[in-house]
Amino acid sequence: xxxxxxxxxxxxxxxxxxxxxxxxxxxxxxxxxxxxxxxxxxxxxxxxxxxxxxxxxxxxxxxxxxxxxxxxxxxxxxxxxxxxxxxxxxxxxxxxxxxxxxxxxxxxxxxxxxxxxxxxxxxxxxxxxxxxxxxxxxxxxxxxxxxxxxxxxxxxxxxxxxxxxxxxxxxxxxxxxxxxxxxxxxxxxxxxxxxxxxxxxxxxxxxxxxxxxxxxxxxxxxxxxxxxxxxxxxxxxxxxxxxxxxxxxxxxxxxxxxxxxxxxxxxxxxxxxxxxxxxxxxxxxxxxxxxxxxxxxxxxxxxxxxxxxxxxxxxxxxxxxxxxxxxxxxxxxxxxxxxxxxxxxxxxxxxxxxxxxxxxxxxxxxxxxxxxxxxxxxxxxxxxxxxxxxxxxxxxxxxxxxxxxxxxxxxxxxxxxxxx
Amino acid sequence: xxxxxxxxxxxxxxxxxxxxxxxxxxxxxxxxxxxxxxxxxxxxxxxxxxxxxxxxxxxxxxxxxxxxxxxxxxxxxxxxxxxxxxxxxxxxxxxxxxxxxxx
Ligand SMILES: Cc1cc2nc3c(=O)[nH]c(=O)nc-3n(C[C@H](O)[C@H](O)[C@H](O)COP(=O)(O)O)c2cc1C
Numbered sequence: 001x002x003x004x005x006x007x008x009x010x011x012x013x014x015x016x017x018x019x020x021x022x023x024x025x026x027x028x029x030x031x032x033x034x035x036x037x038x039x040x041x042x043x044x045x046x047x048x049x050x051x052x053x054x055x056x057x058x059x060x061x062x063x064x065x066x067x068x069x070x071x072x073x074x075x076x077x078x079x080x081x082x083x084x085x086x087x088x089x090x091x092x093x094x095x096x097x098x099x100x101x102x103x104x105x106x107x108x109x110x111x112x113x114x115x116x117x118x119x120x121x122x123x124x125x126x127x128x129x130x131x132x133x134x135x136x137x138x139x140x141x142x143x144x145x146x147x148x149x150x151x152x153x154x155x156x157x158x159x160x161x162x163x164x165x166x167x168x169x170x171x172x173x174x175x176x177x178x179x180x181x182x183x184x185x186x187x188x189x190x191x192x193x194x195x196x197x198x199x200x201x202x203x204x205x206x207x208x209x210x211x212x213x214x215x216x217x218x219x220x221x222x223x224x225x226x227x228x229x230x231x232x233x234x235x236x237x238x239x240x241x242x243x244x245x246x247x248x249x250x251x252x253x254x255x256x257x258x259x260x261x262x263x264x265x266x267x268x269x270x271x272x273x274x275x276x277x278x279x280x281x282x283x284x285x286x287x288x289x290x291x292x293x294x295x296x297x298x299x300x301x302x303x304x305x306x307x308x309x310x311x312x313x314x315x316x317x318x319x320x321x322x323x324x325x326x327x328x329x330x331x332x333x334x335x336x337x338x339x340x341x342x343x344x345x346x347x348x349x350x351x352x353x354x355x356x357x358x359x360x361x362x363x364x365x366x367x368x369x370x371x372x373x374x375x376x377x378x379x380x381x382x383x384x385x386x387x388x389x390x391x392x393x394x395x396x397x398x399x400x401x402x403x404x405x406x407x408x409x410x411x412x413x414x415x416x417x418x419x420x
Numbered sequence: 421x422x423x424x425x426x427x428x429x430x431x432x433x434x435x436x437x438x439x440x441x442x443x444x445x446x447x448x449x450x451x452x453x454x455x456x457x458x459x460x461x462x463x464x465x466x467x468x469x470x471x472x473x474x475x476x477x478x479x480x481x482x483x484x485x486x487x488x489x490x491x492x493x494x495x496x497x498x499x500x501x502x503x504x505x506x507x508x509x510x511x512x513x514x515x516x517x518x519x520x521x522x523x
Pocket of ligand 1: 286317320323
């Protein structure tokens with residue numbers, strides 16, 4: 001019998017953890033016990049909520065109240081005032097000029113964001129399969145396996161306009177089609193979680209914050225091209241991501257969502273994690289494949305520019321975020337997905353904002369949003385009202401854009417054209 | 421788990437466990453938890469609501485709380501907010517009344 005009346009979501013993304021969120025969590029356990037209300041409050045450790053600069057952050061339901069920069073010393077007041085007396089603590093809220101912003105949904109940082117891949121990140125307990133299922137998880141996989149043919153799956157991805165989020169922006173359906181059409185006794189899918197770009201933490205946050213989504217997306221992709229085995233290639237510097245994916249695989253196997261004859265469809269799938277040693281080049285797909293094969297991570301030419309092979313078998317390498325979009329595309333439809341973004345860049349893009357801006361953190365915005373909106377509206381502008389000089393887009397292979405390019409749309413084409 | 425129907429069953433149970441995070445709320449019960457409310461037994465009233473809701477397996481009823489309502493002489497005070505209906509305020513609540521009001 002559940003007598004819970006409060007869900008306390010504590011952000012345990014790496015930024016908040018290093019700012020002390022785990023100690024805060026322990027303190028909540030103590031203070032709730034002192035007030036004898038332990039049974040009334042669910043304490044949930046979530047993945048990254050996004051506004052890392054305000055960390056440690058937390059959201060308290062049912063009201064959805066957002067607290068920032070919470071310290072261990074604030075916990076007693078939150079419990080006695082908010083939890084016991086129902087009076088939220090205004091001084092811990094974000095303030096817009098003088099006015100307190102109570103609800104998370106009203107925080108300006110979130111206003112221009114649209115969460116697809118990050119839908120559950122910071123909202124569910126990433127270690128709970130049930131919470132993922134509660135948000136509609138694994139429904140897409142079930143529908144795909146029982147009602148769609150592999151070619152239908154590829155066609156739907158084509159219709160959605162999904163392109164790779166790993167940098168190249170290559171249409172996802174073409175890669176899948178190549179492997180689908182290549183007859184072989186075994187095929188593989190690899191999730192590229194190498195994320196070598198300095199300052200980037202999009203893929204890590206997704207793997208940490210919503211691991212079952214990546215698993216589900218991978219299985220849908222595997223079914224579409226006839227792969228029966230999957231690999232997660234994650235760098236060793238991401239121990240929590242590795243732990244969460246391993247845990248998700250175990251949980252899925254336990255209830256039969258992974259393994260043999262999934263959803264009674266005859267489709268069998270198994271996945272494992274391979275850790276990378278953190279060489280930047282191992283994010284490149286052929287170097288990555290060699291690393292998984294146990295060889296030196298050198299990029300080598302492919303026989304066909306689009307078709308990778310691992311152990312000689314047809315293989316697709318997809319980025320974490322690419323895969324993270326897939327379950328939602330099947331749940332909400334290709335048309336819904338392609339209604340967001342620009343003509344050639346559909347959907348949304350996750351960014352890690354770092355540098356001299358106010359709201360550093362993890363954000364997801366529609367493709368085509370201008371750099372100005374991204375930096376000034378979502379990112380809150382420059383620290384201390386300094387003048388904006390330049391922004392580095394993407395990793396080492398990206399480029400630097402100056403103030404003249406602030407109205408450039410952030411999508412594959414415009415940003416490529418703008419970079420000198 | 422072998423069918424979409426199995427998945428749906430797990431989902432319904434899991435959604436019930438996550439109901440505080442929004443979604444399916446038909447009735448909201450707001451208990452006044454100011455100092456005078458607590459002194460007059462508002463905590464007991466709230467606990468009884470939670471117990472009764474769990475015992476009757478009401479999945480779309482939510483209990484929350486608020487501060488002082490300025491009705492000290494009527495504490496504990498409880499608002500019942502049902503979707504599409506005017507708010508009803510009950511005064512001088514106690515656990516026995518809570519049990520009866522659930523009918
Ligand atoms: C030097 C180099 C490093 C790369 N690093 C990554 C990386 O860290 N993560 C990633 O997803 N893709 C990286 N890529 C791109 C991959 O080769 C590959 O195109 C991508 O994983 C395909 O996934 P997608 O089609 O879903 O975007 C890198 C490419 C090069 C040339």
